[in-house]
Amino acid sequence: MTQYYLSKNYNVLNNAGNKAKTDIEEILSKLGYKNAGLPQTTYSNKIAGFLITLAGVLKVLFTISANNVVVVQYPFKKYYSFVCNIIHLKRGKVITIIHDLGTFRSKKLTAEQEIKRLSHSDVLIVHNNRMKEWMESQGYTQPMVCLEIFDYLSPSVNNNTHEPNQKPIKVIYAGALNYRKNKYLYSLNDVMSKWQFELYGKRFEEDKIKDKTLFKFKGFVPSDQLIEQVSAHFGLIWEGDSIHTCSGDLGIYQKINNPHKASLYIRCNLPIIIWKEAALASFVAENKIGVCIDSLEELDSILSSISAESYNEMVRNIKEINKKIASGYYCKRAVENAESLLQLT
Structure with a gap:
């Protein structure tokens, strides 16, 4: 079993959502996962970002083979269902890590649309038991795993002491x-x-x-x-x-x-x-x-x-x-x- 993740273009890295996704890419890389797409980029130009991410998605066609596992981070713009279909066409498996649900965050999807989209995944990593229960209540039937809390990679360390009796x-x-x-x-x-x-x-x-x-x-x-x-x-x-x-x-x-x-x-x-x-x-x-x-x-x-x-x-x-x-x-x-x-x- 060869393991992959799929990188993309991130227009800014100090955005909380992008920070979480690039941290996961780094963690997966340390676990031995390879990038199935193009190298991670940070172009702020929307057209350049679109083309680079699309090229990375298409590269999956030539990277994945049977029984390979690909971790896809969600949402993945317009490409999510497409890239899952490519992986399954090549007889690979998809693990999806959820960052945000459009039903709540952007209001651009109904619950029914989101469940249908996420059903392309073989296993779903959700935030917590509450999210798992909500998915199940909306008719999601694929296996799910709870993350519990997001990791946060940084070389920085806080050595400041916080005295409990200090005022204010x-x-x-x-x-x-x-x-x-x-x-x-x-x-x-x-x-x-x-x-x-x-x-x-x-x-x-x-x-x-x-x-x-x-x-x-x-x-x-x-x-x-x-x-x-x-x-x-x-x-x-x-x-x-x-x-x-x-x-x-x-x-x-x-x-x-x-x-x-x-x-x-x-x-x-x-x-x-x-x-x-x-x-x-x-x-x-x-x-x-x-x-x-x-x-x-x-x-x-x-x-x-x-x-x-x-x-x-x-x-x-x-x-x-x-x-x-x-x-x-x-x-x-x-x-x-x-x-x-x-x-x-």
Whole structure:
């Protein structure tokens, strides 16, 4: 059995989605997988990117043979069904790793269309049990494996100490900061007094904040640099308009999705604050690496009541998970489990 992955053109590498995909390519390469397409490129020109990716897909016709296994990362633009058909035509097998579901993220596919498309895969690697259950509820019948959490490769190391009794308690958020995307950020003034918010990203609309002393806007910082520099107590995962619950399309998506920023926070050795209804909340709770909340209104009382012993235990546990995601542990395990489910003839 020869094992392959399929690379493509990535127009930017500091995008969270592309970072996750290029990390998986690197992990697969270390596992002995070969690239079935053309070498990875980073052309920003859309036409050049389209042609290079298409040429890589067509190269699969001449690379794959019977009983070969190809890992395809999803979504793969317009090529996904086509490349799966090519692999099956050559009597190979497809393992698909899901990054995003169009039914939720882009709203460009119905659930029925997405299930039909993903049914081209022989084995599917989904984010977590919630996503697996959703796939099954929509009629998906192929074998599935759960990733649990995304790995995050980086040579950077965070050696900053986070004293639990240090005041103010610092919470960071890394991501989209504009009012339209995350309106909740601009309502936090009403419910926070015992902690300070540090924001990393672009398009923060500072003029909409009432009390600026509780906010520190750090701007966009590349992830490798962020991992080294951040000195805080927690990383927040929250989406939507409301401080009371994760709302809107992205809030609903949290119920089945593994946000890549969780892995970034872990690489920063930051315990996680996450919505109780989020799919990743069970991972946080089971591994004792953070706190799960119903509403951001709770944070003042919750953060001030965490003992030094409890916080230090979270940090110790985070450091153990950090070692795993820095080494590609979760991807390796999921791919090996997926391989064991393939029926090769």
